[in-house]
């Protein structure tokens with residue numbers, strides 16, 4: 174089995190809340206690539222994300238379509254949450270050993286430099302390159318995990334800046350669960366940080382799908398029916414942060430399985446990840 178562009182598109186679509194379609198091909202030197210493009214729009218007006226699988230390395234390239242000027246301008250005007258999420262994601266990639274190349278209006282820029290937002294964006298390109306990988310060595314499942322990881326990090330970086338519809342960006346605020354009588358409510362009510370698709374995509378792209386409290390990977394336990402089933406939890410109680418607070422998906426959000434997430438919210442403020450780990454009884 175070789176890496177499949179359709180399953181990559183499915184995963185990234187579920188993670189970002191934006192529908193992608195996937196294609197594949199080979200470079201002149203025979204290296205395989207997988208490419209994602211937002212579904213239902215001409216690629217010339219949107220963008221492509223091409224993941225090149227090289228010799229012990231993965232390169233993900235973001236390229237705008239030739240008629241995507243409006244989109245580039247909108248991305249350069251992203252709100253504060255989008256900007257911080259973009260920068261946090263690229264910094265997390267760098268911390269994980271990747272090289273980042275960012276070019277705005279034709280000039281190389283440092284993604285952490287806040288001056289990148291100062292003038293209108295007419296063009297944008299970036300790439301995330303990770304070398305020294307055990308890839309292309311005959312283990313297709315391991316290859317796919319690396320392809321998914323780096324492609325989803327690039328996709329989450331782009332989605333952070335996209336002009337998504339208002340209802341996706343600012344869902345109605347739902348307070349964290351207050352102390353309810355036992356058994357009164359079994360549904361977890363998440364706050365707006367947990368519901369913002371940009372935050373969710375960024376948190377999963379950085380942390381992955383393993384529950385941070387019990388180490389469960391639902392996709393591994395139940396198979397494909399549960400692939401990607403995970404919830405994103407905001408570790409700082411909303412009551413402690415002001416309305417202008419900008420989330421850091423690396424430190425403020427953690428993936429939790431639905432069980433652990435429900436237990437976390439049985440108290441207000443929620444139980445911490447360490448407390449959840451401490452509660453668990455050995456099998």
Ligand SMILES: [Zn+2]
Nearest residue numbers: 384387430433
């Ligand atoms: Zn769990």
Ligand SMILES: [Zn+2]
Nearest residue numbers: 363405406407
């Ligand atoms: Zn939560």
